[in-house]
Amino acid sequence: MVKNKKFYVTTPIYYPNDExxxxxxxxxxAADVLARWHRLLGDEVYFLTGTDEHGQKIQESAEKVxxxxxxxxxxxxxxxxxxxxxLDISNNRFIRTxxxxxxxxxxxxxxxIYDKKFIYKGKYEAYYCIACEQYLTxxxxxxxxxxxxxxxxxxxxxxxxxxxxxxxxxxxxxKLIKSGKYSIMPEARRKEIINFLESGLQDISISRLKxxxxxxxxxxxxxxxxxxxxxxxxxxxxxxxxxKKNFSAFWPPDVQLMAKDIIRVHATIWPALLLALDYxxxxxxxxxxxxxxxGQKMSKSLGNVLSPVYLANKYGSDSVxxxxxxxxxxxSDGDVSEKSLxxxxxxxxxxxxxxxxxxxxxxxxKYGLESVKLPVLSFxxxxxxxxxxxxxxxxxxxxxxxxxxxKCNEFVTDKKPWESGDKKALYELVFxxxxxxxxxxxxxxxxxxxxxxxxNFKISLDEINKSFKIIPIxxxxxxxxxxxxxxxxxxxxxxxxPIGIVSMxxxxxxxxxxxxxxxxxxxxxxxxIGxxxxxKLxxxxxxxxHRTIMSGIKKFYSIKELKGKKFVFLTNLExxxxxxxxxxxxxxxxxxxxxxxxEKLSLFVPDKDADIGSKLG
Ligand code: MSP
Numbered sequence: 001m002v003k004n005k006k007f008y009v010t011t012p013i014y015y016p017n018d019e020x021x022x023x024x025x026x027x028x029x030a031a032d033v034l035a036r037w038h039r040l041l042g043d044e045v046y047f048l049t050g051t052d053e054h055g056q057k058i059q060e061s062a063e064k065v066x067x068x069x070x071x072x073x074x075x076x077x078x079x080x081x082x083x084x085x086x087l088d089i090s091n092n093r094f095i096r097t098x099x100x101x102x103x104x105x106x107x108x109x110x111x112x113i114y115d116k117k118f119i120y121k122g123k124y125e126a127y128y129c130i131a132c133e134q135y136l137t138x139x140x141x142x143x144x145x146x147x148x149x150x151x152x153x154x155x156x157x158x159x160x161x162x163x164x165x166x167x168x169x170x171x172x173x174x175k176l177i178k179s180g181k182y183s184i185m186p187e188a189r190r191k192e193i194i195n196f197l198e199s200g201l202q203d204i205s206i207s208r209l210k211x212x213x214x215x216x217x218x219x220x221x222x223x224x225x226x227x228x229x230x231x232x233x234x235x236x237x238x239x240x241x242x243x244k245k246n247f248s249a250f251w252p253p254d255v256q257l258m259a260k261d262i263i264r265v266h267a268t269i270w271p272a273l274l275l276a277l278d279y280x281x282x283x284x285x286x287x288x289x290x291x292x293x294x295g296q297k298m299s300k301s302l303g304n305v306l307s308p309v310y311l312a313n314k315y316g317s318d319s320v321x322x323x324x325x326x327x328x329x330x331x332s333d334g335d336v337s338e339k340s341l342x343x344x345x346x347x348x349x350x351x352x353x354x355x356x357x358x359x360x361x362x363x364x365x366k367y368g369l370e371s372v373k374l375p376v377l378s379f380x381x382x383x384x385x386x387x388x389x390x391x392x393x394x395x396x397x398x399x400x401x402x403x404x405x406x407k408c409n410e411f412v413t414d415k416k417p418w419e420s421g422d423k424k425a426l427y428e429l430v431f432x433x434x435x436x437x438x439x440x441x442x443x444x445x446x447x448x449x450x451x452x453x454x455x456n457f458k459i460s461l462d463e464i465n466k467s468f469k470i471i472p473i474x475x476x477x478x479x480x481x482x483x484x485x486x487x488x489x490x491x492x493x494x495x496x497x498p499i500g501i502v503s504m505x506x507x508x509x510x511x512x513x514x515x516x517x518x519x520x521x522x523x524x525x526x527x528x529i530g531x532x533x534x535x536k537l538x539x540x541x542x543x544x545x546h547r548t549i550m551s552g553i554k555k556f557y558s559i560k561e562l563k564g565k566k567f568v569f570l571t572n573l574e575x576x577x578x579x580x581x582x583x584x585x586x587x588x589x590x591x592x593x594x595x596x597x598x599e600k601l602s603l604f605v606p607d608k609d610a611d612i613g614s615k616l617g
Contacts, residue, residue, distance in 0.1 A: 004044050005042075007043040008251070009046075017058055028091075033325060040459070048092065060130070080094070125157070128157050132148055159212070161208070162225060183285070186287065210224050216229060237270075252280040291333075313578065317446060318444035352402065371424075372427050379439075382464055401440055404432070412429065427468065438452075438463055481530045516571045516615065520541045523564075550578035567604060569585045569587055571585045
């Protein structure tokens with residue numbers, strides 16, 4: 001029996017000092033596409049992502065909102081988990097560096113490195129940028145600022161500290177990278193790291209005085225110090241495998257994804273730690289591009305932060321996944337905007353793929369299918385697709401699949417099956433839809449799942465170009481509802497403070513009085529085609545007309561449980577378009593988890609005597 005290959009993919013673990021933005025979603029979606037592709041290939045896959053929860057930055061962010069660091073991260077880490085769930089991320093574990101097993105593992109490896117004499121006590125003098133939690137030398141500063149965070153003036157630190165002998169690994173690393181045993185992609189990044197290593201590495205501080213940074217894993221050999229957050233964070237890639245069995249099955253990572261901001265530390269400190277402990281090095285570090293928004297760096301103060309949660313709720317998770325993978329070549333920097341997402345959603349997913357599936361299913365319902373032995377619409381580029389995936393050219397994979405979709409749409413135009421009722425032509429098209437769906441499934445899993453169930457085929461690479469088992473087909477419901485894009489409504493997307501964290505002083509009395517909460521009665525409820533989350537409510541607030549409200553409560557409440565009942569609503573929110581419908585208020589609900597860890601949502605029901613339209617306060 002041939003043993004299945006293994007594939008271990010990781011993302012950086014994100015700082016939970018704010019809710020996830022489109023950048024963290026990007027890396028995680030790309031890792032998910034790779035994980036799903038390797039599952040299609042039949043490989044055993046382990047996919048790890050998570051949050052990096054210790055260190056000065058988190059400690060200070062928590063202090064700012066008057067929370068203990070653990071309470072702070074406990075509020076924000078679930079936002080990442082929820083966002084990734086919404087985006088259909090299929091990770092095996094979501095590691096938090098405050099997980100017990102991880103903290104223990106960090107302590108154990110530090111003791112080992114110390115015992116091997118790679119750690120010594122010294123004094124560290126350098127600049128420190130808290131935004132990237134990294135030390136900088138004077139020569140690295142640009143106009144006295146951090147090169148990655150021009151609005152941060154790094155602090156000069158001169159502290160007693162434990163040092164790691166990074167300098168002893170420069171030559172070994174250089175050899176491993178030059179020989180290709182430790183691969184860094186794309187080539188430009190590999191060259192950059194080689195140049196950097198050629199000037200030699202310096203020892204680095206791996207601890208902070210507990211009196212300064214208490215929020216970290218205590219050093220096992222000196223209780224007055226905590227571990228430098230990057231050392232703690234790197235170890236997630238090992239501890240995230242959870243047990244020895246997974247470790248022996250999956251170590252080392254086949255690819256570690258990240259953006260350019262953290263490649264230097266990943267290509268130096270991280271492999272040196274592994275070498276110090278005699279671990280095999282990851283096979284490949286792949287550096288993808290950096291997103292800008294409308295040509296500018298994403299920043300809250302510029303009001304141009306794109307929230308993946310907002311986008312997924314508005315356009316559907318598949319559209320967000322498709323967009324980030326398609327819009328810029330994987331490995332290069334590029335611009336993203338809601339407008340171009342809406343355009344691709346409408347013109348590519350809805351008009352090309354969605355429309356093909358919808359037209360063909362409607363015609364197949366009407367005329368039926370007749371099988372063809374050698375379909376002209378066979379897909380001839382599977383080997384090419386495999387190569388593109390191996391080279392991480394994920395945008396090009398999508399270009400190939402979409403040129404196949406274009407070919408199918410041209411075939412429809414040529415054959416005019418709506419006039420001819422040509423059952424063989426319709427068979428060819430269903431056969432091609434099967435191929436397309438299988439190939440697209442790593443990118444847009446939710447729609448592909450729907451199509452495969454509708455046409456009754458298995459999502460498996462073995463099914464590519466295999467005959468389609470004819471069944472009676474019905475017209476499929478719309479896969480991608482077209483969305484109208486309105487520039488005006490886009491700015492709402494920026495959060496002023498980390499979501500869910502409200503400190504005592506965040507809300508002034510005047511702010512509170514601006515909030516208009518009212519009792520409303522649900523007069524009717526409709527399903528929303530193409531959404532398994534939303535319901536469309538019509539609500540009476542004793543105004544001239546009823547308001548329409550789109551609410552993501554379908555999984556928790558049935559139409560019967562809502563209709564005719566009174567609930568509490570936030571009524572002075574700016575209207576927001578959701579799946580093409582303007583939503584004119586928001587139903588209030590509490591969110592928590594049940595004891596299985598599943599999401600729980602409860603609506604607020606006023607006393608039965610509360611008048612419709614009455615204000616709360
Ligand atoms: N916690 C460290 C990583 C430790 S890994 C052992 C960290 N966290 S981070 O929250 O700042 O995440 C940085 C990573 O998020 C980038 O390397 C990239 O993967 C992703 N991105 C964040 N912003 C991005 C863009 N604007 N564009 C593309 N990717 C982005 O660094």
